[in-house]
Amino acid sequence: ENILESEPIVYRRIVVPQNANKEFCTDSGLVVPSVSYELHKKLLSVAEKHGLTLERRLEMTGVCASQMALSLLGGPNRLNPKNVHQRPTVALLCGPHVKGAQGISCGRHLSNHDVHVILFLPNFVKMLESVTNELNLFSKTQGQQVSSVKDLPDTPVDLVINCLDCHENAFLRDQPWYKAVVDWANQNRAPVLSIDPPINEMEQGIDAKWSLALGLPLPLGERAGRLYLCDIGIPQKVFQEVGINYHSPFGCKFVIPLHST
Amino acid sequence: ENILESEPIVYRRIVVPQNANKEFCTDSGLVVPSVSYELHKKLLSVAEKHGLTLERRLEMTGVCASQMALSLLGGPNRLNPKNVHQRPTVALLCGPHVKGAQGISCGRHLSNHDVHVILFLPNFVKMLESVTNELNLFSKTQGQQVSSVKDLPDTPVDLVINCLDCHENAFLRDQPWYKAVVDWANQNRAPVLSIDPPINEMEQGIDAKWSLALGLPLPLGERAGRLYLCDIGIPQKVFQEVGINYHSPFGCKFVIPLHST
Numbered sequence: 001e002n003i004l005e006s007e008p009i010v011y012r013r014i015v016v017p018q019n020a021n022k023e024f025c026t027d028s029g030l031v032v033p034s035v036s037y038e039l040h041k042k043l044l045s046v047a048e049k050h051g052l053t054l055e056r057r058l059e060m061t062g063v064c065a066s067q068m069a070l071s072l073l074g075g076p077n078r079l080n081p082k083n084v085h086q087r088p089t090v091a092l093l094c095g096p097h098v099k100g101a102q103g104i105s106c107g108r109h110l111s112n113h114d115v116h117v118i119l120f121l122p123n124f125v126k127m128l129e130s131v132t133n134e135l136n137l138f139s140k141t142q143g144q145q146v147s148s149v150k151d152l153p154d155t156p157v158d159l160v161i162n163c164l165d166c167h168e169n170a171f172l173r174d175q176p177w178y179k180a181v182v183d184w185a186n187q188n189r190a191p192v193l194s195i196d197p198p199i200n201e202m203e204q205g206i207d208a209k210w211s212l213a214l215g216l217p218l219p220l221g222e223r224a225g226r227l228y229l230c231d232i233g234i235p236q237k238v239f240q241e242v243g244i245n246y247h248s249p250f251g252c253k254f255v256i257p258l259h260s261t
Numbered sequence: 262e263n264i265l266e267s268e269p270i271v272y273r274r275i276v277v278p279q280n281a282n283k284e285f286c287t288d289s290g291l292v293v294p295s296v297s298y299e300l301h302k303k304l305l306s307v308a309e310k311h312g313l314t315l316e317r318r319l320e321m322t323g324v325c326a327s328q329m330a331l332s333l334l335g336g337p338n339r340l341n342p343k344n345v346h347q348r349p350t351v352a353l354l355c356g357p358h359v360k361g362a363q364g365i366s367c368g369r370h371l372s373n374h375d376v377h378v379i380l381f382l383p384n385f386v387k388m389l390e391s392v393t394n395e396l397n398l399f400s401k402t403q404g405q406q407v408s409s410v411k412d413l414p415d416t417p418v419d420l421v422i423n424c425l426d427c428h429e430n431a432f433l434r435d436q437p438w439y440k441a442v443v444d445w446a447n448q449n450r451a452p453v454l455s456i457d458p459p460i461n462e463m464e465q466g467i468d469a470k471w472s473l474a475l476g477l478p479l480p481l482g483e484r485a486g487r488l489y490l491c492d493i494g495i496p497q498k499v500f501q502e503v504g505i506n507y508h509s510p511f512g513c514k515f516v517i518p519l520h521s522t
Binding site for chain 2: 013028030051055114133136137237252254
């Protein structure tokens with residue numbers, strides 16, 4: 001009897017240097033391990049060193065996050081360029097940091113696609129340059145910018161996008177504007193998409209229905225909702241340089257769902 | 262008898278300052294007028310002034326052009342992350358200019374998505390900074406770079422992406438490497454996608470099956486093949502600033518087909 005052994009299908013095509021404390025899998029069963037915040041940060045900084053600048057990353061994250069949001073808003077059924085009477089409304093909640101800048105980039109692309117965007121960003125005397133650059137571009141859209149929670153809509157919006165939190169500015173959570181905007185989001189009954197949320201479960205003020213992780217996921221918990229992974233354009237050898245053996249899990253997509261294993 | 266008049270559907274939602282010498286329309290019948298090369302250039306330069314830098318544009322064009330190419334290559338049927346044995350091959354032909362840099366960015370994203378990319382770029386002693394930056398990033402992928410036509414494959418590839426031509430370097434067409442690479446492309450029987458091709462019909466050496474226009478189309482002719490339009494992230498008020506009354510024809514998409522009217 002001649003048994004032809006078929007090559008085994010390799011489901012584990014991404015290997016990280018530390019034991020992942022949480023693993024996810026794609027629709028087709030490929031394992032996507034989580035990485036620590038520190039390793040994720042190192043990955044981005046090595047990518048920057050090779051020329052994948054923050055500006056490029058902001059642009060790519062904005063495009064892919066807006067593609068995901070457009071699909072959550074109903075895609076072609078809701079966004080027909082011939083029908084300008086049923087524009088969906090998105091409230092975009094941003095903190096004064098790089099994660100906020102990612103959100104503003106996403107908001108510009110949404111506004112470019114006829115979504116009515118209301119951007120909340122608290123007033124600060126001195127803003128990060130990346131935030132200022134994104135704001136300049138956003139101000140050229142039809143999108144609206146508010147700095148006070150009372151200017152956010154009273155009625156439910158179609159989608160809330162949460163970019164308030166970041167690992168390194170946890171102290172923002174104690175500020176009055178932060179607490180007010182969390183209350184607003186919890187009272188508004190819109191579903192929430194979190195872009196690049198931090199890990200800390202305890203202090204997260206707004207529960208997400210969906211979360212979008214960038215490049216590789218952090219070990220996010222249940223409060224992050226349904227997890228999606230976004231390709232942010234990092235080439236394979238950059239992953240290698242930080243000790244990650246990486247093969248793209250994306251196929252032809254740029255945003256894919258991840259499932260808990 | 263009570264006749265409710267419905268509001269007329271406005272098909273002409275983009276108005277350009279000069280009479281367009283050619284008009285296109287979208288699948289849903291919205292008119293997309295062409296613009297002259299000079300107006301297109303002015304649009305990009307005003308966008309840059311407001312912070313939509315060349316780097317951002319290269320990243321966004323690279324992402325959207327690669328999304329189009331991935332779909333031309335067969336999309337999810339061809340690019341299954343569990344099947345690494347049937348990787349498609351793309352020959353990417355780039356000149357030493359910004360249009361070439363756009364192509365290299367597209368090539369990086371294709372390579373990140375498991376496409377086998379062979380980038381042809383002629384050797385020049387001094388390269389544009391934008392080309393060098395893209396090359397640095399491309400070199401971190403599994404993609405292959407060649408500078409001689411004889412290193413391009415003898416057998417048909419799945420797709421040729423043409424970024425050889427640009428309006429302002431027409432003299433390149435007289436160079437031996439240019440002629441050799443045109444001959445190679447015409448002998449290889451792969452279908453050709455041109456990214457951001459120039460208008461000049463006479464001198465175009467490679468016929469395209471598809472062409473991708475950026476932002477608004479130039480008055481491209483038949484040799485450009487089937488035309489697609491790519492959103493490159495320019496906000497409405499930037500269009501206004503150069504005299505274009507603009508409403509997005511994209512709906513929820515970032516690349517849409519255009520038809521001759």
